[in-house]
Amino acid sequence: MFLETKHLTKQFGGLVAVNNVDFSIEKGKINAIIGPNGAGKSTFFNIISGLHPSSSGQVIFKGKDITKLPSNKIAKLGVARTFQTTHLFEQSTVLDNVIVGHRLRTKSNLLDAVLRTKRFWTEEQKCREKAIEVLDFVGLTHAAHKMADSITQEEKKRVAFALALATDPEVVFLDEPAAGINPDETEGLALLMEKMVQKGITVCLIEHKMQMIMKISDKIMVLNHGEKIAEGTPEEIMGNQTVIEAYLGGSVSA
Numbered sequence: 001m002f003l004e005t006k007h008l009t010k011q012f013g014g015l016v017a018v019n020n021v022d023f024s025i026e027k028g029k030i031n032a033i034i035g036p037n038g039a040g041k042s043t044f045f046n047i048i049s050g051l052h053p054s055s056s057g058q059v060i061f062k063g064k065d066i067t068k069l070p071s072n073k074i075a076k077l078g079v080a081r082t083f084q085t086t087h088l089f090e091q092s093t094v095l096d097n098v099i100v101g102h103r104l105r106t107k108s109n110l111l112d113a114v115l116r117t118k119r120f121w122t123e124e125q126k127c128r129e130k131a132i133e134v135l136d137f138v139g140l141t142h143a144a145h146k147m148a149d150s151i152t153q154e155e156k157k158r159v160a161f162a163l164a165l166a167t168d169p170e171v172v173f174l175d176e177p178a179a180g181i182n183p184d185e186t187e188g189l190a191l192l193m194e195k196m197v198q199k200g201i202t203v204c205l206i207e208h209k210m211q212m213i214m215k216i217s218d219k220i221m222v223l224n225h226g227e228k229i230a231e232g233t234p235e236e237i238m239g240n241q242t243v244i245e246a247y248l249g250g251s252v253s254a
């Protein structure tokens with residue numbers, strides 16, 4: 001098994017945001033998580049990536065229990081993520097944003113950085129090369145020297161991908177990568193996710209854009225009120241009565 005959760009649960013006070021979720025992510029595939037607002041999707045990612053401790057249950061990555069590891073250790077093992085909102089250093093260039101993002105996860109300790117040791121400069125150079133490489137991969141070479149506050153929403157989405165890819169991950173968790181961009185741009189990001197899979201990176205994404213999800217996903221899990229209510233291929237999910245009711249219920253009561 002590549003990456004799996006076992007009985008994963010997260011409580012915030014009296015609210016069970018993620019409830020006893022068993023899920024396995026298939027290696028080399030596009031795995032998707034859908035569900036109404038507040039279903040627990042982002043919380044599920046937050047537990048896997050070590051941002052929040054789980055209340056109970058486990059996360060197993062390549063046979064190793066990573067449930068209690070801090071987020072930087074999880075990242076170093078090859079598990080990367082993006083956030084629903086990407087915060088960039090607005091007054092820095094796109095390239096510098098990716099370099100800094102990468103450096104935060106590399107080995108130089110603070111003393112190396114202060115003393116500007118040889119190791120620091122070697123790593124600095126590696127971070128720079130990596131940033132240039134991932135910006136090229138996500139199609140942002142033209143924007144590398146633009147200020148982060150001057151790029152489009154779609155370019156910001158691609159920077160988020162670049163930040164995740166800079167750590168050479170085996171699996172990337174993408175939280176609503178296509179939110180707030182138009183259909184053509186969404187299509188472009190779908191192609192980028194497929195390109196990641198071709199490069200051997202496993203993808204797991206959260207998305208509300210159903211058309212895109214149904215088109216690119218190999219496997220979908222549906223969360224509702226923290227619980228897994230369905231799992232299957234796009235065809236199976238589209239025809240699932242419980243799923244249809246969960247979505248209709250949401251829109252009728254809204």
Ligand SMILES: Nc1ncnc2c1ncn2[C@@H]1O[C@H](COP(=O)(O)OP(=O)(O)OP(=O)(O)O)[C@@H](O)[C@H]1O
Nearest residue numbers: 012015017035036037038039040041042043044084
């Ligand atoms: N840090 C937190 N403290 C308290 N409650 C939280 C916290 N994070 C999330 N929640 C609650 O947990 C539930 C699940 O939230 P979550 O953000 O995981 O939903 P989601 O499925 O990602 O929703 P959306 O589609 O709107 O992004 C919500 O009721 C939310 O208010």
Ligand SMILES: [Mg+2]
Nearest residue numbers: 041042043084
């Ligand atoms: Mg969310």
